[in-house]
Amino acid sequence: MPAYRTIRVAPVVEPVAALADEEAWLARERYPVLMGFRPVFGAAREREEGGWQLLSSFGAPTPQSARDGLASHFRRRAREAEEAGRQEIRAACQAAAERLDWEALDEMTVLEERYRVVRAENVIRAGRDGPEPPRPSDPDPAGPGAASRLSDRTEGFVLDTVIPTGPSEGILKAELLALAHREGDPPQVREDARKAAVSHPGGVLLPPVFLFAEKEGGAWRSETGDGGTPQEARDALTMLLRVLAPAMQGLDEATRTVYREAADRLDAERGSELSFGGRHLRLVRVERFVRIGPDGPEGPRPSDDDPDEPVMVQDMRLRAEGTSVEEDPEEDPEFAARAEMLRRLTQEEMARRGRRDEG
Numbered sequence: 001m002p003a004y005r006t007i008r009v010a011p012v013v014e015p016v017a018a019l020a021d022e023e024a025w026l027a028r029e030r031y032p033v034l035m036g037f038r039p040v041f042g043a044a045r046e047r048e049e050g051g052w053q054l055l056s057s058f059g060a061p062t063p064q065s066a067r068d069g070l071a072s073h074f075r076r077r078a079r080e081a082e083e084a085g086r087q088e089i090r091a092a093c094q095a096a097a098e099r100l101d102w103e104a105l106d107e108m109t110v111l112e113e114r115y116r117v118v119r120a121e122n123v124i125r126a127g128r129d130g131p132e133p134p135r136p137s138d139p140d141p142a143g144p145g146a147a148s149r150l151s152d153r154t155e156g157f158v159l160d161t162v163i164p165t166g167p168s169e170g171i172l173k174a175e176l177l178a179l180a181h182r183e184g185d186p187p188q189v190r191e192d193a194r195k196a197a198v199s200h201p202g203g204v205l206l207p208p209v210f211l212f213a214e215k216e217g218g219a220w221r222s223e224t225g226d227g228g229t230p231q232e233a234r235d236a237l238t239m240l241l242r243v244l245a246p247a248m249q250g251l252d253e254a255t256r257t258v259y260r261e262a263a264d265r266l267d268a269e270r271g272s273e274l275s276f277g278g279r280h281l282r283l284v285r286v287e288r289f290v291r292i293g294p295d296g297p298e299g300p301r302p303s304d305d306d307p308d309e310p311v312m313v314q315d316m317r318l319r320a321e322g323t324s325v326e327e328d329p330e331e332d333p334e335f336a337a338r339a340e341m342l343r344r345l346t347q348e349e350m351a352r353r354g355r356r357d358e359g
Contacts, residue, residue, distance in 0.1 A: 008165065009166070010165070024169060028125075028168070035123065035124050038061070041059075042059060042118055043055045043067075044159060054206075055073050058155075064104065071096075071100035071101060077089070077093040096108060101312040105117075119297075119304070120290045133282060134283060140229050143231070145353030146357060147228075147235050150232070153207040192301040202291065208286055209286045210230045210284065212237045214280065214281045220284075223237065230283055259276070
């Protein structure tokens with residue numbers, strides 16, 4: 001059997017890893033339902049020694065966002081090469097970045113290395129009481145306001161099916177490989193999922209991510225973007241409560257007070273549940289899974305939402321329509337007031353987090 005179709009399982013010896021494997025097994029009992037939702041994207045580089053290595057900032061919401069991230073990677077390499085006096089490398093990387101500004105490329109070869117936009121499925125476990133929260137063994141080292149300074153856990157992560165996993169993770173891989181599509185998906189989405197199960201029958205688990213979801217009626221919907229640790233998701237929610245919601249939603253003073261008190265409570269307790277103002281939110285653990293085929297990780301599917309054009313194509317279209325992206329729209333008083341509030345509240349929040357670090 002080809003290596004990419006193999007799930008390699010090895011005994012877990014290291015105590016922390018053994019605890020994580022036991023928790024994963026218990027999660028299957030308490031949260032037996034696997035539910036997939038929107039995919040995310042990032043860029044990876046093929047390694048000479050085998051497998052593909054993820055670049056930074058994996059988790060873009062659309063393929064084009066991942067392409068833009070890959071262009072930024074090449075521009076950064078071009079600057080570093082120029083500083084080192086390596087003009088051939090600088091020219092190749094700059095040319096790659098400029099090409100991505102014009103073309104929606106999901107794979108390219110630069111300096112004899114292959115790069116690819118990679119697709120990952122987001123999956124959560126759920127049980128009778130809702131989605132699974134973080135597990136005790138999930139790393140959460142940073143305090144309130146400091147999680148964004150941690151290193152990206154996915155940067156440099158190697159996608160390679162020959163790397164063994166623990167027994168519980170191996171079972172999860174098998175479950176996810178069998179999870180072809182969601183109930184209610186449109187026909188094109190179901191067809192693409194069916195094709196992917198054949199063309200990319202293997203898989204690799206990425207480090208989990210975390211987000212806050214709100215319970216509305218009998219359903220849960222995401223309220224924040226995802227973070228690499230539980231605290232990063234908490235920090236995203238406190239920023240929303242103290243800064244973004246007041247500035248963008250025009251909350252009255254009474255509601256702003258309720259939101260501030262909820263954010264303060266979340267900072268103090270560092271919990272996984274938060275109720276305030278008739279709302280209930282939970283910190284949710286999200287598994288990420290990349291399908292692997294004979295030629296490496298899966299790229300974007302035709303049915304994936306990809307509404308944006310490459311930046312220079314968009315620029316040319318807007319200019320042809322008579323709209324210059326360099327022109328600022330006329331500011332109305334309400335917009336200006338909200339922008340000023342956003343600036344002020346952001347400064348206050350950054351100062352608060354700075355004082356916490358000093359203390």
